[in-house]
Each structure stands twice: as C-alpha cells, then as structure tokens.
Amino acid sequence: DVKVTQSSRYLxxxxxEKVFLECVQDMDHENMFWYRQDPGLGLRLIYFSYDVKMxxxxxxxxxxxxxxxxxxxxxxxxxxxSTNQTSMYLCASRLTRSSLExxxxxxTRLTVT
Amino acid sequence: xxxxKQNSPSLSVQEGRISILNCDYTNSMFDYFLWYKxxxxxxxxxxxxxxxxxxxNEDGRFTVFLNKSxxxxxxxxxxxxxxDSAVYFCAATAGGTSxxxxxxxxxxxxxxxx
Numbered sequence: 001d002v003k004v005t006q007s008s009r010y011l012x013x014x015x016x017e018k019v020f021l022e023c024v025q026d027m028d029h030e031n032m033f034w035y036r037q038d039p040g041l042g043l044r045l046i047y048f049s050y051d052v053k054m055x056x057x058x059x060x061x062x063x064x065x066x067x068x069x070x071x072x073x074x075x076x077x078x079x080x081x082s083t084n085q086t087s088m089y090l091c092a093s094r095l096t097r098s099s100l101e102x103x104x105x106x107x108t109r110l111t112v113t
Numbered sequence: 114x115x116x117x118k119q120n121s122p123s124l125s126v127q128e129g130r131i132s133i134l135n136c137d138y139t140n141s142m143f144d145y146f147l148w149y150k151x152x153x154x155x156x157x158x159x160x161x162x163x164x165x166x167x168x169x170n171e172d173g174r175f176t177v178f179l180n181k182s183x184x185x186x187x188x189x190x191x192x193x194x195x196x197d198s199a200v201y202f203c204a205a206t207a208g209g210t211s212x213x214x215x216x217x218x219x220x221x222x223x224x225x226x227x
Binding site for chain 2: 101
C-alpha cells in the first residue's frame with residue numbers, strides 16, 4: 001500500500017509566522033503535489049514536483065514556496081502566514097508522469113490567527 | 114476560471130437507490146477524467162477513471178459516463194450504500210501518455226440514508 005504521511009493533522013499559527021508543512025511518501029514515487037481544499041472551491045494545486053530538486057507552480061502559488069531535496073519528501077513553506085491561508089492542505093504523490101492516479105495524505109488543517 | 118465544475122454541492126439518496134453525480138468541464142484538451150472519494154479526516158482516494166476515447170467505464174457498483182460533445186461526465190452508484198456517504202470530486206487532466214496536473218471540481222457531498 002502506498003503511504004503518504006503529513007507531519008501534522010492540525011496546526012495553529014500566528015499571522016506573519018513562517019510555516020513548514022512536511023509530506024513524506026514511502027513508495028519511491030517521482031511526482032509529488034501540494035493542494036489546498038476550501039469549501040466551494042474544491043482542491044486547488046499550489047505547487048508540484050516531477051523529481052528531486054524540481055518544482056513547478058500550480059494554479060495558486062502566491063504566498064507559498066516548496067522544497068524537494070529528497071525524493072520521498074516534499075515541503076510546503078508559507079513564508080509569512082496570513083489569515084487567508086487558513087485551509088486544509090493535502091499532499092499527494094504519483095509514481096511517474098505515465099501514471100494517472102495520485103495518492104493523497106490525510107491532510108493538515110492549518111489555522112492562521 | 115473554473116475549468117471543472119460540479120454544480121450540485123450536495124445529494125441525498127435512499128439506500129439501495131441510484132446516486133448520480135454530475136460534472137461539467139470547459140477545456141477540450143482534457144483527455145482523462147477521474148473521480149475521487151473523500152471521507153472526513155482522510156485524504157481523497159481514487160475511485161474510477163475514463164479516457165476521452167471511451168463513453169463508459171464500469172467497476173462494480175460504480176459507472177462513469179462521458180459525453181464529450183456536451184463536455185459532461187457523470188458517476189452512477191448502483192445500489193447506493195450508507196458507506197458511500199462522502200465527498201466526491203471530479204478531476205480532469207490533459208497530456209496524452211504523459212499526464213500533467215489534475216484540475217478538480219468543487220466536490221459534491223453525497224449522503225446515503227439507511
């Protein structure tokens with residue numbers, strides 16, 4: 001079974017703080033993704049990575065950055081958290097670009113006060 | 114610009130009856146479509162997919178229909194069970210054999226009553 005884990009289930013941060021969300025997958029997948037889920041908006045892609053050291057902007061990258069130093073780990077960074085970044089953050093991984101299915105982690109509920 | 118739309122935020126169905134979840138898209142470059150199911154406090158899990166060269170794909174109780182001319186797809190669940198109660202997301206991608214990113218709809222909350 002593919003296992004995608006996220007470092008925290010719930011996180012509360014203050015406005016202006018730097019926030020790190022960590023994602024680890026254990027199946028040697030090449031591709032990894034970060035989404036946020038908001039009511040009425042579905043899942044929106046923030047950033048993705050096709051391989052180590054590679055990153056590409058998704059649909060809503062503003063206010064976020066990412067890091068992929070190792071194949072199994074993909075970090076999402078909020079440089080200066082704002083209240084409009086309060087959301088559910090979901091990490092996903094995929095074996096290669098020839099694979100259709102993405103496997104998701106359980107999500108991190110981030111609240112910025 | 115919402116390229117994938119699920120216009121029904123919620124659907125309520127009696128156990129044993131059919132559930133029909135709908136999805137519309139605008140981008141004619143999409144060539145694969147997927148449905149994901151999400152339970153509370155869990156990540157979405159893949160349910161079923163369909164290629165744009167097909168108009169139907171079936172997997173047990175789940176069938177996805179694709180109408181390319183209408184840019185519309187639907188997920189049928191027959192018979193519906195209380196365990197099917199979840200949020201269902203439609204997603205689409207383009208790129209032939211090298212898949213790009215997924216574009217998701219807003220989701221539909223399905224409630225199946227015993």
